[in-house]
Amino acid sequence: MAKVKIAVVIVILALLQVSWATARKHSGGSGGTSAVMTVNGFEKGQDGGGPSECDGKFHSNDDLIVALSSQWYAGGKRCHKKIRITSADTGRTVEAQVVDECDSHRGCKNNIVDSSPAVWKKLGLNTNVGEVHVTWTDA
Structure with missing residues (x-):
């Protein structure tokens, strides 16, 4: 028994x-922090505006890079560090480098991971959607 x-x-x-x-x-x-991921162009003349805050340079949209909302950007403390992003839709995960701030004092919401088209592609997402739910953590 x-x-x-x-x-x-x-x-x-x-x-x-x-x-x-x-x-x-x-x-x-x-787990991770819930966020809304948006698509951004980091090349000169695109919707990202000026050069990236972390290094004063423009970046290729083929790079796995992001801009974080001001509170997550933390005054540059996450510059050049990687974060791990997981798509709520596909379940896929990618690591991307923080290169910029999505300035919450100039219209960016407080829960944004603004990412290059390369990040969307790695996650299996269509950039035409514009916004998707993700979670992220420091890598």
Whole structure:
């Protein structure tokens, strides 16, 4: 009888482990900060405006790069650091480098990850959508 109880407990624990793994996958891995991801052009003359705040340069839209809302940009403390972004739609994850601020004092909302078209492509998303829900963490 004890062997049967142990077997039942093992089966229940195995099922719970699978359930937890599935829940983590659908919530964006280890969780993270909820955000709205927008698409931005970081090349000269595009919608990003001037050069990036972190280095004073323009960047290729083929680079995996982002601008973060002012509070997340943290006065430049995240400059040149990578963040991990997970799409709520596709479940895919990508790492991108922070190169700019999405200035919340000049119209950018407080929950924005403004990213290059390359980030959208890696996540399997269509840039024509314009806004998607993601989670992000420091990489």
